[in-house]
Amino acid sequence: MYSSSGINPAAFTNGLYGASSMQASVILDQPGNVSFTNLDTISGRVVVRSVKSADVSAIVVKLEGESRTRLMSRPDQPGERPKPLVEYHKILYRVQTVFPPSEVASQAGGKASYTLPQGQHEYPFSFKVGCIPMERKLGKKLTVKTKIPFNNTCSTNQQMPMMVGLEARPATRHVKKTLPPTLSGFPGEAEIRYFVKVTVNRHSIFKENPRAYAPFNFFPIEPPRPLHSSSEIYARQKHKFDSFGDDGVKEKMKGIFGKKSSSVPNSPISSGQTPAISVDARLPEPAILTCNSDIPLRLLVKKMSDFNDQIYLQSLQISLIGHTKVRAHEVFRTESNSWIILSRSNMGIPINFPTGGTESEAMLNNIWREQVLPNTVAPTFETCNIERSYQLDMRVGLGYAGSSAKPQNVVLPLRLNILVFSGIAPPPELLARIANAKTKPAAPVNEKLKMEGRQDPDFGANQIPPTPIEAEGSTAPHLPARPGMAAEEEYGDAPPSYEDAIAMDAPPPAAERPQYAPPPAGEDHLLRQDEKRGWVG
Template sequence: MSHYHTGVPAAPPWSASMSMQASIVLDQPGNISFTNLDEISGRVVVRCSKSVDISTIVVKLEGESRTRLMSSPGPDGERSKPQLEYHKILYRVQMVFPPADVLEGRSRTASGKGSYTLPPGTHEYPWRFKLPFNNACHSQKSMIATSPLATLGLEAPKVATRHVHKTLPPTLSGFPGEAEIRYFVKATVGRHSFFKENPRTYTPFNFFPIEPPRSPPTGSQVYARQKHAFAPFQDAPVKEKMKSIFGKKPSEPAPLAGDAPFISVDARLPEPAVLTCNQDIPLTILLKRLNASSDPIYLQSLQVSLIASTKIRAHDVFRTEQNSWIIMSQSNMGILVGSTADTEGTEVAINEGLWRGKALPNTVAPSFESCNIARSYSLDVRIGLSYSGSSQAGKLSKASMQRSAQNVVLPLRLETQVYSGIAPPAEVIQRMAEARANGKQPLSEPGPAAAASSAMDEKLRTEGRKSSTAGPSSSAPHSPINPEAPQIPARPGRPVPQQPQEEYGDAPPSYEDAIASDVAPVDAPRPDYAPPPTGEDQTFKQDEKKGWVDFREL
């Protein structure tokens, strides 16, 4: 669903008066998402049915990160209260009318008019903005003061105290009334009369950030591993079964059919573990025999899913929401893994064609962290295996084998990052390297943001709301890229790779707008990004003057 207006839209009721309507038309087509360094441009279209007096026409490029969570009940039976947190992560202003020369001439004239008369008809005023790299929230003074709405019993956000200086986050929706990141262009036509409404209009657009610089490939892999030992079957020959039918018990229990398979299963990703939006998953699944048993093992089911954990914060209230995308899922496969000639130590790769060609959906946003919302990912692999024993394979019917088969589903989970696939311009990377060489640090340093994120994790863990990994905690393997888990080498004796944090500081790094102020927009194909359409929740859809107060506009 596109968020762009391809023509002059009908002005909404709240933005129009009987004699004048305002709308915004974008110059860019509606099938792209904007990214850092892009120029977004368009026109403000003002239609007048009769002559009207106006003072200014102002266009704003804005981005907002909003959250709303309910607090816990108080100790004395106090009711839960909504906590609202609001951050203006992007704010650029351009006055398109009157022109600069006219405005300057008016200021020099003591008797200059305070308004201008627009004749009947349609009037267009062009505007243009360049999208920056970083959010602007850290540099903005608090826009939310003690709102008079609170005294009227209406919800109003409190002053936010935590700000993150990072690359602008992507457009995010799908959490109606709880969390939202949105970008839009807004135009306001200022009327000279205090008693006449100022027509307003806005046009939302999707934003998809440039990815951070990638660490060079190490040639190694990170992985999650599960081990499983099948139980041996009892070898019950036909003669012994016949004796038991006539009441003759065998003199001794039936012997075991031999060692049952003892295996390990790995899910591996290239190091560093990064997935790319709209691209295939570079996953490898290996099955290794850990004992001398060569009995056949069958792949019965396989499911690969991407799990998103969205941490939402509204002041002192935290919540983690989970979403999942099934990349592929098959069952009743009955595929022989390896062969009966496999010996101890044999490693067999599962056919990659089962998940190759199945790219990440275009609703997946890249990993990010903003002042009050953060998104992280993990890859969940569930592999179902079946074992029927070697001696029974030739003596029992297929139906009997299926009834007696041992089936197990092994969950494997790998922490990973998701990048947008929009590579930063080479010129920006070069300037960042030059800044570091000259003793300047254009990248964000670890500081309050990382500490606050750790505090959020600890609070969620204490309250029991920290998301668990796949499967029981006793069997779920540690992820090798989890900083809290031990680092497990993918291959014995592999070289220790250079960690991205050593090269980039607080990963993912934040670009400095000064470095890229005169760099041209990215001229390369970019992934399609289509977040879920924004709901009509009135908490987030109302104008700032009707609930979310921006005191710079009052």
């Protein structure tokens, strides 16, 4: 286990903790820009450097995921100052002891100490991103690679971290769903992070335990997609351009301030109908967008009256609106942010209808086909204290310049509720196991899942949200939740969930993965606090 090979000393600056006589570092085998997903293997090595011989009891590596939120409480009485509330969830927790070896530890007992010689020591580790072995449920003890489960492992008996000066109490609401992606961009308010942490347990209680951690991005596998269908969901806006030209406006002014003329002005109404149109934004049902992929959007303009004048596409803006619901116990708020997919103005593109009568439809130019969702967009998710939902917002600017009417421009807003998937499809072997499990008649687990709502027959049901956008004072729309199973009793020895059980020994996704680059997490002393050391930088 001892290695004298040289390592760049800069590696010890990443998450370096501990006494001056001993230092620890975590080095991952994968490059830093890789985003891990379910069924992946996270491997690396722990490097411990000691300037002199030291007694240690164990070197432990942990694979952890945390979801933390912080909000100010509502004052119960007038004049009362609000207090910061912190809600903490350990959504992932896996432990692996790399020193001493299991056979040595079983012979020596739990309170044994081991002398670590002076020098540099390396200990490899490996975590399989997937499921807990079923043998644990049966009471067997096996030496296997632990996997990151599909569902979070949050439980009601988790240990709360020490938070000085903050009101941190155990959470009462737990959601059993797919592990959420890494989330940042809300400093001091909300954060989801994943990391590998090493702790060198010293035998003496008077000596500090060296610690180090290596963060990584997590990007979950998307759920099985429903079968393709020809149906679509849509949002629609109607508009009728004004029929008064310059002569009509002058005639109306004369009627107000002077004598009306007996002659009838030349008006567009006398020669033809005023342009009346409707604009549709349509997406395949269910409305699913994929990270780092283009948008399967259709924009249609339909005649609602018989007119011959030309209508132009003047501007077009397509934005993705993200609504992040942050909860800290009984207090919650919704943060909204947006990503501009496309923004064009002064286009002047003529809209040509196939026929001259009413009900004729023209599809707008697909200039957004080359635009993809940014790599900073996280897929739709819901975990215990943070939830993310999305809307697709479109602003269609139309122009009309009739033969006798004044030039007119109008911007029609359209908005659709959508789901965002990661683009990491489950392996074919896993899909086959899911399909096989669904075809088994009256299986006890299958019946239990039906009772708990895990099999949703209305997934992707057609929903037509109101447009334009939302009324003043309304909150962000809430996408239908998919209820999950009960929380596990313990972290390490909990029985596997249904998804974890059928994913046993399934290979990792082999397809090319989209890039995921959430905003870099800054120094957040309000949320990042270690359960043993207090503040963590």
